[in-house]
Amino acid sequence: MTDSWATFGADLHLAPHAGGLRHGLMEALRDAVRTGRLKPGVRLPSSRALASDLGVARNTVADAYAELVAEGWLTARQGSGTRVAQRTEPGGGTPVVRRSPPARRPPTYSLVPGQPDLASFPRAAWLRASRRALTAAPDEAFGYGDPRGRPELRTAVAEYLGRARGVRADPGRVVICSGFIHGLRLVGAVLGQRGVREVAVDSYGLDFHRKALDQAGLRTPCVPIDECGAVVAALGRWSEAGAVLMTPAHQFPTGVPLHPDRRAAVVDWARATGGLIIEDDYDGEFRYDRQPVGSLQGLDPDRVVHIGTVSKSLAPGVRLGWMVAPAAMVRELADAKGHSDWTTGSPEQLTLAEFIASGAYDRHVRAMRLRYRRRRDQLVAALAERAPDIRISGIAAGLHAVLELPEGTERSVISAAAFQGLALEGLSFFRHPDADRERDALVISYGSPSDSAWKGTLDALCRVLP
Known part of the structure; x- marks a missing residue:
């Protein structure tokens, strides 16, 4: 506020408050009501008039009024303007009616990580792919599906990953899932059945990844992260660690790629211990100032489960992902999914397969x-x-x-x-x-x-x- 007072018909002193114009105005009005300087029923000036008096934007006053109405300090009625609400002082014969606090408004802006620009989803291209895919789909595609996923999508994914991410895959190693968490839960279930008790994770990562492993009965000790990525040598601290979860292409959230020496070292660890590497390739397509970092799976397909999705490349609302697993693990993952594919609809799989095969995805x-x-x-x-x-x-x-x-x-x-x-x-x-x-x-x-x-x-x- 630019001045320490304003006129509300009668003179009224408003002390300025810190925390921004709107917040300061709201606190000043609350103080005026609390101390009785604004009596119940008193009509306040219009937002335009008060904004002019204070030298602030009209929206600042209007937003402050709206929040105070929601909190019960003010009332606003058509034709009656904005007034101080009727309130009974504590200690009187009638208790003060306390309203529930208003729901927190969603932020105007957000830089919270976790999703791409949703406005850029390729709606027209996706619709064209869906029409072509459904027109060509065989009748059996609309029945109960193979738990590994539609063959059209497994074929398209294997081709794309081999070409773009350096994954050594054939359709027989691909299992379709409904996103990374789904894939991680399936891998966790298989590891639990194999007798694994611990899966090491990065010291910085997503808590719901750890929770998914916890729910499978797996402990999750953490591997330190430095400027070269995960400190792979720390895996030797845990004799019961039968697997490690990492994001080697672009560690989330620190953003560092796993150093080449450590990429080789973690594969050596897996070979020496019989362990498994769970590779989260969550945004591997997006690189700017460097050559693309290939998939860790390409170093040893029998020791790495490569999990990817379209959550960052397309949108998280497209609930489709894939696992490229060691050949010996594919049947176990399919069994963990169930006898039929209950989680990933065939029309969506066929659409994504066509979207990739047509070049629209690239x-x-x-x-x-x-x-x-x-x-x-x-x-x-x-x-x-x-x-x-x-x-x-x-x-x-x-x-x-x-x-x-x-x-x-x-x-x-x-x-x-x-x-x-x-x-x-x-x-x-x-x-x-x-x-x-x-x-x-x-x-x-x-x-x-x-x-x-x-x-x-x-x-x-x-x-x-x-």
Whole structure:
């Protein structure tokens, strides 16, 4: 607020409050009601008039009024304007009626990682692929399916992964699933049946991956992460670790690729111990300043389960993914799925198979790679100009970046962003409970905002950085 007072018909002093214009105005109005300087039933000026008095935007006043109405401080009726609500002081004969707090409004902007730009889903191309696929589909495609998935999709996936990701696959090794978590649960079930008790995971990662393994009865000790990726040598600490889950192409969330020496070392560990590597290839298609990092599975197809999905390349709403498994494991995974494919519908599988085989998937990925690279470059440029002390990393590939913060500031930056209507997640959110090292940082998804929201999102981010 630019002044410490405003006139509401009668003179009324409003002390300014910190925390932004809207928040400060709301607190000043609450104080005026609490102290009796604004009596029940008093009509407040219009949002236009008060905005003019205070020298703020009309939307700031209108939003403040709306939130105070929702909280029960004010009332708003057509033809009656905005008034102070009737309230009984505590200690009186009638108890104060307390309303439930309003539901938290969704943020205006979001840089929370986890999904791509949903507005860019290729609707027209997907519809064309669906029409062609369903027109050509045999009648049996609409019955109870093979738990491994439709042969058309397994064939298309094997061809694509071999060509684009360096995976050594044939359709017989491919099992279709409904996303990464589904695939991970199936692998966890098979490992449990084999007598495995522990699956090592990265010290920074997604908690629901750990929970999926926990639900299979598997313990999840953590492997440290440094500038070269997972510290593979640490696997020797756990004699019962029968598998390791990792994201070698672009570690999530730190963004570092697994160093070539460590790629070889983890394969050597699997061969020596009879262990299994679960490879999460969650955004392997998106690389910008480097040659593509091939799949770890290509080093030893009999020791690696490669799991991928279209959640980042297309959209998470397309519930389709794949596992490329060691030949000896395929039947166990199919048995874990059940006698029929209950989880992945045939029409969607046929559509994705046609979408890949026609080249539409490659075209979409190339277009999105250019879009995301522009976004990344704009993020880097904005930080260099407006927050030059912030170091950014993990940007050679993927859909997110890590912004290093001064020690002890992660929580305060996230709180400040919430007041700006910007949703952020800190690196601590992804930290394994047993991880040794803590870092103050933000994990920024430059892929998820729409084009129309991108500039405003960047501006909001730069305003809250220290």
